[in-house]
Amino acid sequence: xxxxxxxxxxxxxxxxxxxxxxxxxxxxxxxxxxxxxxxxxxxxxxxxxxxxxxxxxxxxxxxxxxxxxxxxxxxxxxxxxxxxxxxxxxxxxxxxxxxxxxxxxxxxxxxxxxxxxxxxxxxxxxxxxxxxxxxxxxxxxxxxxxxxxxxxxxxxxxxxxxxxxxxxxxxxxxxxxxxxxxxxxxxxxxxxxxxxxxxxxxxxxxxxxxxxxxxxxxxxxxxxxxxx
Amino acid sequence: xxxxxxxxxxxxxxxxxxxxxxxxxxxxxxxxxxxxxxxxxxxxxxxxxxxxxxxxxxxxxxxxxxxxxxxxxxxxxxxxxxxxxxxxxxxxxxxxxxxxxxxxxxxxxxxxxxxxxxxxxxxxxxxxxxxxxxxxxxxxxxxxxxxxxxxxxxxxxxxxxxxxxxxxxxxxxxxxxxxxxxxxxxxxxxxxxxxxxxxxxxxxxxxxxxxxxxxxxxxxxxxxxxxx
Numbered sequence: 001x002x003x004x005x006x007x008x009x010x011x012x013x014x015x016x017x018x019x020x021x022x023x024x025x026x027x028x029x030x031x032x033x034x035x036x037x038x039x040x041x042x043x044x045x046x047x048x049x050x051x052x053x054x055x056x057x058x059x060x061x062x063x064x065x066x067x068x069x070x071x072x073x074x075x076x077x078x079x080x081x082x083x084x085x086x087x088x089x090x091x092x093x094x095x096x097x098x099x100x101x102x103x104x105x106x107x108x109x110x111x112x113x114x115x116x117x118x119x120x121x122x123x124x125x126x127x128x129x130x131x132x133x134x135x136x137x138x139x140x141x142x143x144x145x146x147x148x149x150x151x152x153x154x155x156x157x158x159x160x161x162x163x164x165x166x167x168x169x170x171x172x173x174x175x176x177x178x179x180x181x182x183x184x185x186x187x188x189x190x191x192x193x194x195x196x197x198x199x200x201x202x203x204x205x206x207x208x209x210x211x212x213x214x215x216x217x218x219x220x221x222x223x224x225x226x227x228x
Numbered sequence: 229x230x231x232x233x234x235x236x237x238x239x240x241x242x243x244x245x246x247x248x249x250x251x252x253x254x255x256x257x258x259x260x261x262x263x264x265x266x267x268x269x270x271x272x273x274x275x276x277x278x279x280x281x282x283x284x285x286x287x288x289x290x291x292x293x294x295x296x297x298x299x300x301x302x303x304x305x306x307x308x309x310x311x312x313x314x315x316x317x318x319x320x321x322x323x324x325x326x327x328x329x330x331x332x333x334x335x336x337x338x339x340x341x342x343x344x345x346x347x348x349x350x351x352x353x354x355x356x357x358x359x360x361x362x363x364x365x366x367x368x369x370x371x372x373x374x375x376x377x378x379x380x381x382x383x384x385x386x387x388x389x390x391x392x393x394x395x396x397x398x399x400x401x402x403x404x405x406x407x408x409x410x411x412x413x414x415x416x417x418x419x420x421x422x423x424x425x426x427x428x429x430x431x432x433x434x435x436x437x438x439x440x441x442x443x444x445x446x447x448x449x450x451x452x453x454x455x456x
Binding site: 083085086087088089090091092093094095096097099100102103104160161162164165168169171172173174178180 | 311313314315316317318319320321322323324325327328330331332388389390391392393396397399400401402406408
């Protein structure tokens, strides 16, 4: 029986949640069949079980909420499948990659694509998104995204730890990807789903890694609707 | 027989190299006796064996140069001692922590303490340091360090991935430290050795982790001459 992933969706079946993408890649990494069930922001409460955020997965009788809890659950429940962490040290340091992804990558990206997200939401979700995000930023979505052509330079600079790490190996996980790669990939997949804005310079070596990630698991990421 | 660590030194036996500190902590983590041999910048060439940088270690007949090569050597040569990486995933992701340490932590720190370093060098090393660093920055040491009271705010902000990771565990490595902790600790130990400047706000939770690191291995870091 396939694992159900409650997967955030916008207009035109755009799957744009970075947190859902990391889970979707983790399920594929474990070789599990996945039904990625399209879920709008305003439908999350209807998942039940007290679930208030996505991703959430239903694996048989078990509902697991929160991407990190899901990753740990999958690693424990499917120990004979390829590891997401590559051992206890890998699991611990994956938390650092996750923290960097949140504090640097997501925090930088949101200011470049927040209006693009809104434009790709269904009408039911637009008010919720605008209200909650404008309250968080204390500015309109238009103001947050303004001037992105200049701001993108700082964003590109902030990716340098990623760029350096990829000098010596094809993936953050080494020769093969680990969950840490999916954490970072999820952020780029977020942008790809809903924004035509060019995040990376044409000669950025991160592009080669991104291409490898898009090809993983029979092109799971590349087949999803988005901007290329 | 103790492993010899060629360890960068300034005036008053200040051991200030972040790269040497990560190696010194790694040797202690492996439970190896270490003779940390004081080495000035201008004495590095005399180590021999083509060595041009420190840290370098002499373990019996074997000379190993470069902190990453040393860490890998120790993990391979002493597999029955506590692991520096916690498995293959840990080793791969340690590279990401190392990249972040170089690109964010060291790059930020050097601009806050570069003149303090010069002031703590022996007369023999001062000209070498000033010439090579002023060429690299295209400015005087005084100009690079100027305005640090304002710049430190950005530096503190840039530490947020570290801060977030330490919310859930006492060390980056989890319940116990791994080499990844020593990478980051080395940067703070660099500053501590030669600078009275307050890097962290009084209420920064990173301080608790730093205290734990200073206490490790019988207070190896805390016993070293420095500013507290």
